[in-house]
Every structure is written in structure tokens, then in C-alpha cells.
Amino acid sequence: MSLPKLRQYHAAVWDEPIVMEMGRAGRRGMVFPTSDAEVSAADGTLDTVIPASARRQHPPKLPELSEFEVQRHYLHLAQETLGMMGISLFGTCTMKYNPRVSELVAARPWLAELHPNQSEETLQGVLEIVHGMNQILCELSGMAQFVFQPGGGADAAYTHACITRAYHEHRGELAQRNEIITTIQAHPCNAATAAAAGFNVVTLPLEEAGYPSVAALEAALSDRTAALMVNNPDDMGIYNPNIKRWVELVHQAGGLAFYDHANFNGVMSRLRARELGFDACMFMLHKTFGAPKGGGGPAVGAYGCSEDLVAFLPRPLVRQVGGRYTIEHEAPLSVGRVREFWGNIPQVVKAYAWTRAMGSDGLRQAADISVLANNYMERRLLAIPGVSKSFPELSSPRLEMTRYSLAKVAEDTGVTVLDIQNRMVDFGVDAFWLSHEPWIVPEPFTPEAGELWSKEDIDYWIDVLATVIDEAYNDPDTVRSAPHCQAIHKVDGAGADDPQRWATTWRAYQYKHSIQVTS
Amino acid sequence: MRSSPSHGKQPTSSPRTYFELMVKAGAARPRLGIIVNPLAGIGGPAALKGSDGAATVAEARARGARPEAPLRAERTLQALAARVGPAELLAAPGAMGADLARRVGFSVKATSRSAPSETSALDTRVAATAMRDADVGLLLFAGGDGTARDIHDAIGDQLPLLGIPAGVKMHSGVFAHSPEAAARAAEAALRNGPSLPLRGADIADVDEQAARDGRVASILYGSVRVPDLPRLVLPTKAGSPAQPGAELQALCREIADTLEPSCLYLFGPGSTTAMVLAALGARGTLLGVDAVLDGQVVGKDLTESQTLALLDTHLDSRLVVGLVGGQGMLFGRGNRQLTAAVLSRVGADRITVLSAADKLLALTPPTLWVDTGDPVLDKHLSGYIRVRVGPRQQIIMTVSS
Ligand SMILES: Cc1ncc(COP(=O)(O)O)c(C=O)c1O
Numbered sequence: 001m002s003l004p005k006l007r008q009y010h011a012a013v014w015d016e017p018i019v020m021e022m023g024r025a026g027r028r029g030m031v032f033p034t035s036d037a038e039v040s041a042a043d044g045t046l047d048t049v050i051p052a053s054a055r056r057q058h059p060p061k062l063p064e065l066s067e068f069e070v071q072r073h074y075l076h077l078a079q080e081t082l083g084m085m086g087i088s089l090f091g092t093c094t095m096k097y098n099p100r101v102s103e104l105v106a107a108r109p110w111l112a113e114l115h116p117n118q119s120e121e122t123l124q125g126v127l128e129i130v131h132g133m134n135q136i137l138c139e140l141s142g143m144a145q146f147v148f149q150p151g152g153g154a155d156a157a158y159t160h161a162c163i164t165r166a167y168h169e170h171r172g173e174l175a176q177r178n179e180i181i182t183t184i185q186a187h188p189c190n191a192a193t194a195a196a197a198g199f200n201v202v203t204l205p206l207e208e209a210g211y212p213s214v215a216a217l218e219a220a221l222s223d224r225t226a227a228l229m230v231n232n233p234d235d236m237g238i239y240n241p242n243i244k245r246w247v248e249l250v251h252q253a254g255g256l257a258f259y260d261h262a263n264f265n266g267v268m269s270r271l272r273a274r275e276l277g278f279d280a281c282m283f284m285l286h287k288t289f290g291a292p293k294g295g296g297g298p299a300v301g302a303y304g305c306s307e308d309l310v311a312f313l314p315r316p317l318v319r320q321v322g323g324r325y326t327i328e329h330e331a332p333l334s335v336g337r338v339r340e341f342w343g344n345i346p347q348v349v350k351a352y353a354w355t356r357a358m359g360s361d362g363l364r365q366a367a368d369i370s371v372l373a374n375n376y377m378e379r380r381l382l383a384i385p386g387v388s389k390s391f392p393e394l395s396s397p398r399l400e401m402t403r404y405s406l407a408k409v410a411e412d413t414g415v416t417v418l419d420i421q422n423r424m425v426d427f428g429v430d431a432f433w434l435s436h437e438p439w440i441v442p443e444p445f446t447p448e449a450g451e452l453w454s455k456e457d458i459d460y461w462i463d464v465l466a467t468v469i470d471e472a473y474n475d476p477d478t479v480r481s482a483p484h485c486q487a488i489h490k491v492d493g494a495g496a497d498d499p500q501r502w503a504t505t506w507r508a509y510q511y512k513h514s515i516q517v518t519s
Numbered sequence: 520m521r522s523s524p525s526h527g528k529q530p531t532s533s534p535r536t537y538f539e540l541m542v543k544a545g546a547a548r549p550r551l552g553i554i555v556n557p558l559a560g561i562g563g564p565a566a567l568k569g570s571d572g573a574a575t576v577a578e579a580r581a582r583g584a585r586p587e588a589p590l591r592a593e594r595t596l597q598a599l600a601a602r603v604g605p606a607e608l609l610a611a612p613g614a615m616g617a618d619l620a621r622r623v624g625f626s627v628k629a630t631s632r633s634a635p636s637e638t639s640a641l642d643t644r645v646a647a648t649a650m651r652d653a654d655v656g657l658l659l660f661a662g663g664d665g666t667a668r669d670i671h672d673a674i675g676d677q678l679p680l681l682g683i684p685a686g687v688k689m690h691s692g693v694f695a696h697s698p699e700a701a702a703r704a705a706e707a708a709l710r711n712g713p714s715l716p717l718r719g720a721d722i723a724d725v726d727e728q729a730a731r732d733g734r735v736a737s738i739l740y741g742s743v744r745v746p747d748l749p750r751l752v753l754p755t756k757a758g759s760p761a762q763p764g765a766e767l768q769a770l771c772r773e774i775a776d777t778l779e780p781s782c783l784y785l786f787g788p789g790s791t792t793a794m795v796l797a798a799l800g801a802r803g804t805l806l807g808v809d810a811v812l813d814g815q816v817v818g819k820d821l822t823e824s825q826t827l828a829l830l831d832t833h834l835d836s837r838l839v840v841g842l843v844g845g846q847g848m849l850f851g852r853g854n855r856q857l858t859a860a861v862l863s864r865v866g867a868d869r870i871t872v873l874s875a876a877d878k879l880l881a882l883t884p885p886t887l888w889v890d891t892g893d894p895v896l897d898k899h900l901s902g903y904i905r906v907r908v909g910p911r912q913q914i915i916m917t918v919s920s
Binding site for chain 1: 876877879884885904911912916917
């Protein structure tokens with residue numbers, strides 16, 4: 001196979017300090033004027049406005065920098081990390097461009113400067129947007145009501161576990177119904193949140209068809225069943241065609257059925273969760289609906305449910321009552337809050353802007369393009385020696401992503417999928433996604449093209465992979481010692497597994513660091 | 520029976536056998552050979568950890584054990600006859616296969632005329648060598664790891680091999696998961712001839728030193744080729760990981776903390792159940808069956824009859840077992856003391872199965888196997904079961920015979 005010539009790439013290397021270590025005492029980014037005497041006279045001074053008990057004894061230990069220095073610092077970091085502007089086919093995460101116009105809309109003062117405790121009368125515009133997004137998602141899912149409180153997909157799954165608890169408690173069956181059923185290919189947050197809410201977790205393994213059999217589900221169901229929590233298609237791209245039957249069986253057993261719709265991109269406007277019988281579902285605004293992800297947040301797992309479960313939803317809830325929008329703060333059966341207020345509103349606004357711009361035809365087209373792009377990619381990837389796909393004998397096409405395996409490359413050359421991932425970033429593309437735990441497929445990787453990436457981008461990405469696999473056979477050391485063209489080379493990840501060393505805040509870092517020095 | 524640890528050695532010269540002469544004389548190449556080790560598995564119900572060596576066999580006989588391998592080989596041959604009719608078979612002489620095969624209706628040629636009344640490892644090796652000289656398409660044998668090692672010692676990987684599971688220890692990756700599955704593989708060998716797909720498999724045996732140190736581990740002795748039929752042939756037993764996962768540890772502790780009062784608990788062999796006993800402050804028998812009542816160990820390394828006697832006096836009983844890693848064997852390998860009689864008495868719904876989740880997920884297909892020697896019980900145990908993999912965590916697994 002002749003390999004195309006790839007672009008040269010090298011990341012900027014800045015050896016950038018941590019922002020907390022930068023600056024000079026007394027330097028300021030912005031200097032605020034003292035208030036006029038009349039204003040102070042009318043509103044009081046800081047001393048009178050903020051009670052003594054709430055006042056800081058010491059100023060916060062923030063780095064002291066000019067605005068320009070802050071900008072330059074973060075630009076350097078962005079340059080060192082590809083700036084999230086490489087070709088990123090990071091599967092299961094549906095990487096989308098976040099349009100600037102959505103950012104601008106969310107940054108407008110009419111939105112950015114609102115506070116959720118303002119009176120309803122002054123919030124009608126934003127409430128209309130929240131209600132509008134709710135209606136769009138109800139239309140796409142067939143559900144009766146959505147909430148935007150959950151701060152991500154896993155949080156929405158947790159919301160479902162809480163609602164399951166409230167629902168069975170209300171019916172007096174909670175003590176008996178203590179099991180939540182999921183599959184080994186469901187995202188682990190489903191099992192984890194079920195357990196966090198106090199349920200026993202019953203997991204179904206995959207069988208020959210690439211998903212668990214109806215018989216296995218029947219074996220798991222009983223009068224102890226509280227709910228089923230699954231995603232479909234799973235992140236191998238395999239759609240369980242028996243899902244309607246599954247939901248019927250769960251209902252017959254007296255359980256609720258929850259659809260984790262994180263993998264919605266390939267089926268947008270092609271199926272509705274409620275029509276499959278599901279009682280509840282969640283959408284990822286930060287994946288499918290074009291809102292940004294950020295590093296682990298901000299995010300929104302929009303959770304929706306059927307009419308029967310609305311009473312249990314978290315409050316507050318935005319409602320439309322006779323042409324006005326109101327906030328329902330409490331409800332007797334509500335599970336309470338999973339997050340503050342009505343959720344991450346800037347995200348909801350960005351998702352709303354994106355969805356309105358796409359329109360229903362646009363969504364359908366995007367879904368079809370994402371499936372087409374994946375199947376195009378699959379053709380080309382499987383032609384690369386050493387690449388195989390999960391459940392290779394299944395002939396039905398995968399949806400918006402496919403899980404592959406580099407087991408043969410590892411076996412032939414000793415080069416692992418992690419080495420290959422490290423080497424690919426040397427060509428200016430982002431690292432690929434491997435697989436959720438547990439790894440059922442050895443040496444896995446899971447690219448997802450979605451509707452964003454052009455054919456040229458997809459082809460380039462595949463060319464990079466083909467080149468690196470070729471290197472694995474002919475020059476394995478180059479792959480094993482990668483990355484070579486990044487700001488830093490191989491990272492020793494051991495610290496991330498060591499509670500003595502890891503630190504997620506500067507304070508924790510200093511604390512652990514000083515302990516290490518003194519002990 | 521393997522009498523001395525002569526593993527890995529190849530025979531220096533092949534004996535000139537009756538059959539070799541026959542082949543030289545122009546007889547057709549037989550597709551299937553069979554060797555039965557009539558003493559294999561005899562140590563199982565008697566709680567002996569194998570049947571290798573004359574002393575062990577004598578001890579097993581003294582404990583009232585009866586040979587099982589011939590019964591299992593017969594199940595295979597019956598099933599094969601039902602599928603292919605009266606085919607031609609090359610068999611080890613007398614009780615080592617020929618008698619049985621004739622009785623079932625095969626057209627039998629024996630590797631030698633006479634069979635000794637008391638067979639030994641040497642007889643297995645001589646028969647294997649004759650099979651090699653005859654170049655059979657597939658060598659079926661009924662036995663366990665000891666028999667597999669004897670054959671491997673004699674002929675290395677020169678013939679495709681398949682074990683009818685009949686031993687106490689079956690760590691090697693050459694065994695069908697049941698006698699009937701062995702028949703299906705043999706049928707494939709007969710029908711496909713030289714085009715039978717093959718793959719590599721390990722010859723392994725229990726690591727006695729590791730067992731004394733409280734670990735379940737195998738020693739690898741070599742590799743052979745087996746029919747490439749994943750639903751029929753079990754892979755090599757995977758060793759238990761050096762460090763059990765936190766989930767499994769927590770589960771074992773939870774089980775120890777929640778034993779029902781005045782219920783007799785039987786704990787099967789293996790490192791997982793040993794963790795439960797450790798949580799009770801007891802030292803379990805790694806390769807044996809122990810009994811616990813109200814937190815006290817009331818029986819160690821029990822034989823079938825000792826277990827039945829305990830069950831006679833304790834009507835309320837439960838059985839807790841682990842799995843044989845890599846093979847997914849629930850009953851019939853490494854826990855032959857848990858005989859059909861014991862299992863029927865405890866009752867299928869009173870059996871708790873424990874495993875690390877990754878041990879289950881490594882199984883392809885995701886199936887657990889039972890091979891109790893009693894086809895009716897095997898059927899009864901088949902279906903779906905819940906395997907406990909952590910506190911409040913279960914995985915649904917298929918059980919098949
Ligand atoms: C199928 C599925 N469900 C749930 C989640 C969890 O979503 P989040 O990361 O927003 O918590 C993911 C994330 O990858 C997912 O792929």
C-alpha cells in the first residue's frame with residue numbers, strides 16, 4: 001500500500017509555568033473606580049453591605065497578573081494542546097464545532113447578567129428559551145417534560161436512578177424493587193449511578209449477535225426489578241433491534257426503562273425513545289446539540305420523562321402557563337435538586353441556538369451524514385492491514401461509530417494501541433478514544449466522524465493511522481517512544497493513580513508537596 | 520498414569536509397533552484414534568487432587584472410588600456413533616479404548632494385541648506413539664492433565680489432540696467442555712479430514728508448589744494443536760491474578776459477614792472461596808471442599824461421602840463456588856468432589872457463584888460450563904445464572920453443558 005505524504009507538524013513548546021506561580025504582587029488586570037460619594041451614601045459602603053461574618057479576613061491568594069498576561073498564558077497552553085482544533089474523531093463524544101454565533105448569543109448581557117433569583121417577570125426571555133429547548137427535545141423523544149439541571153450525562157443517569165427510587169417508594173415497592181439492570185456495553189455511568197442511588201446492579205453480557213439476548217434479559221427480570229438503564233446503539237455502533245421487546249418485558253416486570261441517548265447522533269429524528277416504550281431518556285447538549293464541552297464541563301445532561309414521572313422530576317421546573325413562563329419551585333413528590341436552579345443556562349441557550357439553526361431537516365441530514373461518514377471510514381479502515389472491528393462477523397452496518405481493534409498489530413509488533421495513539425498526535429490530529437471500561441475488545445479504538453468532519457479531514461486522519469501502523473511494522477521504536485512532535489513527550493501517568501501525589505487544586509498540590517518535603 | 524515427572528522429554532526412539540507394521544503394509548490412514556486412561560479421574564470424588572501415580576490410585580480405590588474415564592469415553596463414543604454411524608477407529612488395546620469402541624459398534628483396529636490388566640503412563644505413551652506412526656487425523660483421549668502430559672511427552676505436537684474431559688485436573692487447553700462436545704469435534708475431524716481447522720493449545724498442569732503457597736497456578740509444559748472449534752474446546756485455565764480486585768475482596772467479606780445462622784455452607788475449591796474463609800478467620804483448603812456452620816469450620820477437604828454425610832445431618836445447606844478461570848468451568852473441573860449427588864442434595868437454587876467480573880468477561884463465548892457426569896443434572900443446571908462479582912453487583916451468565 002502506498003502511503004500519502006502527510007503534513008509536517010510540531011506543537012509549540014513554551015515550558016509554561018502554572019498560572020498560580022506567575023505575576024507580581026500588586027499587578028492588576030483591571031482596576032475598578034471607587035464609587036461616587038452619592039452612590040455610597042445611598043447604598044452604603046462595602047462594610048455596610050456585606051456583614052462582618054461574611055467578610056474575608058485575608059484577601060484570596062490569586063495570582064496577580066495583567067489581562068494581557070492571562071490571555072498570553074492561556075494562548076500558550078492552547079498552542080501546546082492543539083487548541084482543540086486538530087482533527088478530533090474522539091468517539092462516544094460526538095465532537096462538534098461550537099459556532100461562534102452561539103457563544104455570542106450566550107454572552108449577551110441580557111443573558112450573561114441574569115440571576116435566577118430575579119423575579120419571573122424579568123426572566124421571561126430566558127424562560128422562553130428554556131421552554132423552547134424543552135419542546136424541541138420533547139418532539140425528538142416523545143417525552144412529556146425535560147429538565148436541564150443535571151450537569152452531564154452521568155448526572156442525568158443519576159437523576160434517573162433517583163427518580164426510580166422515588167417512583168417505587170411512592171408505590172410502596174422500593175424495599176422489594178432493589179435491582180437495576182444494565183448491559184456490559186452500556187456506559188459505566190449507568191451501573192455506577194444505580195449503585196450510588198442504592199440499587200443492586202445486574203449486568204447482562206454480550207452474546208453472539210453483539211448484544212445481550214432477550215432470554216438473558218428475561219432471566220434478569222423479576223419482581224425485584226426497579227429499572228433498565230441502557231444506551232442504544234452502544235459505543236461499538238451496534239443497535240439492539242429487540243429494544244422494543246426489552247422495554248415491554250421490563251414494564252411487564254414492573255420496572256422503568258431509561259434510554260441513555262448519548263449516542264443519539266446517528267438516530268436523530270429517526271426514532272423516538274417514547275415510541276420504543278421508554279419512560280425516560282437523556283440527551284447530551286454538550287455532545288449532540290452543539291454546545292461546548294470544556295474540560296469535563298460545563299455540560300448538560302437533559303433528562304426527559306413521560307407524563308407519569310413528571311411529578312418526580314427535580315424542581316425548579318420552567319412551565320408555560322397561559323402565555324407566560326413561570327418557575328415551579330416545589331412539588332410534593334419531586335426528588336428535589338440534583339444541581340442548582342434550572343441548570344447550566346448558557347449551555348441550554350447555545351444548544352437552542354444550534355438546534356434552531358439546524359432545523360428538523362438539518363438534524364435528520366446530520367444524522368444520516370454521521371452514519372454515512374462512519375461507514376465510509378469503516379471501509380477504508382478495514383483495508384489497513386492489522387485493523388479489525390469488534391464482532392467482525394456481523395454484517396449489519398454500524399451507526400455513527402464503530403469499535404475497532406489493533407490486536408493484530410500488537411501481536412505482530414508489540415506496539416500497543418496506546419503507542420499508536422501517542423504517535424498519531426505527532427501528525428497534528430487529536431488522540432482517539434479507546435473504549436469505555438471494561439475493554440471487551442482488545443487494543444480498542446473508537447473513532448466517530450459525526451457530521452462535522454469533511455471527507456478530506458476523515459481521509460487525512462485515516463492516512464495518519466495507516467502511516468503509524470506502517471511504522472509499527474517497520475520502525476516500531478519510533479512509535480513506542482512517541483510523541484516526538486508535542487510540547488512534552490511521554491507522560492508518566494503513575495502520579496494520577498497515587499493519592500499521595502495527585503492534586504486537583506493548587507492548594508492540594510501545595511499541601512501534598514509540602515508533606516512530601518517534610519516527611 | 521504418569522509415574523515420574525518426565526515432562527518435556529521426547530522419546531529417543533519410537534517403538535516398532537504392530538500398527539506401524541500394518542501401516543507399512545499399506546493399510547488406509549485412519550482418521551480417528553482413541554486412548555482411554557481407565558484410571559483418570561478416579562481421585563476426584565475422593566477429594567484427591569489428581570489420580571497420577573499408582574499410590575494415588577490405590578488410595579482412591581481404598582476410599583471406594585470407581586473409575587470414571589471409561590464412562591465418559593463411552594458417552595463420547597455413543598454420541599459419535601449416533602452422528603456418524605459405524606466408522607473406523609484406531610484404539611489403544613483392551614480397557615484403554617478398543618473394548619469400549621467395539622461395544623459401541625465402531626469398526627476397531629487396536630494399536631497392539633494385548634492390554635495389561637493394570638495400565639500405566641507407559642501404556643499411554645506407547646499407544647500415542649503408535650497413533651503418531653499411523654498418522655491419525657485426530658487423537659482423542661479420555662483423561663486429565665496427567666494423561667495429556669503423557670501423550671505430549673511421547674509425541675509432542677505431532678498429532679492434533681482432543682481431550683474427553685475425564686480427569687481431576689484439567690488446566691490444559693485441550694479439553695472439550697463435555698464428552699458430547701468431544702463427539703462433535705471428533706465428527707468434524709472425520710468429516711473434514713486434513714482440512715480440519717486447528718489452533719495451538721497449551722499442555723499445562725497444576726503448580727503444586729504454588730498450591731502449597733495458597734495460589735492456584737498452572738505450569739506450562741508445551742503446546743499442541745487442537746481443533747479450532749471455540750464452542751467445543753475450552754482454553755487453558757487462566758491463573759488467578761497476583762492481587763484479587765477490591766470488589767471481589769469486598770464481596771467475599773460481605774458473604775462472610777452475612778452467612779445465615781444454622782445453615783451448612785459448603786465452599787468449593789479455589790482462591791475466591793478461600794478469601795471468604797479467610798474473612799471468617801479460617802484457612803480454606805485451596806483445592807478442596809470445606810464446610811462451615813455458624814462461622815466455624817466443621818469439615819476440611821471433604822470427600823463426596825463425607826460431604827453427603829454432613830448433608831444428611833444438616834437439612835439447610837448452601838454451596839458457594841468460584842470458577843475455573845479462562846475455561847468458565849462451573850462444575851466438573853477441579854471440583855469433582857462436588858458430585859452430581861452432592862449438587863442434587865444442595866439444590867441448584869442454593870448455589871452461589873462468585874467471580875471477579877473480568878474473569879467472566881474474558882470468557883468467549885460468555886458461557887459457563889457444567890459437566891457433573893450426570894446429563895440430567897447438567898441440563899437442570901443449564902440456563903442463566905447470576906454470578907456475584909462484587910457487593911451488590913451481579914452478571915448474568917449462560918450455563919451450558
Ligand atoms: C453512552 C454514554 N452515556 C453516558 C455518558 C456520560 O456522559 P457525561 O460525560 O456527560 O457525564 C457517556 C460519555 O461518554 C456516554 O458515552
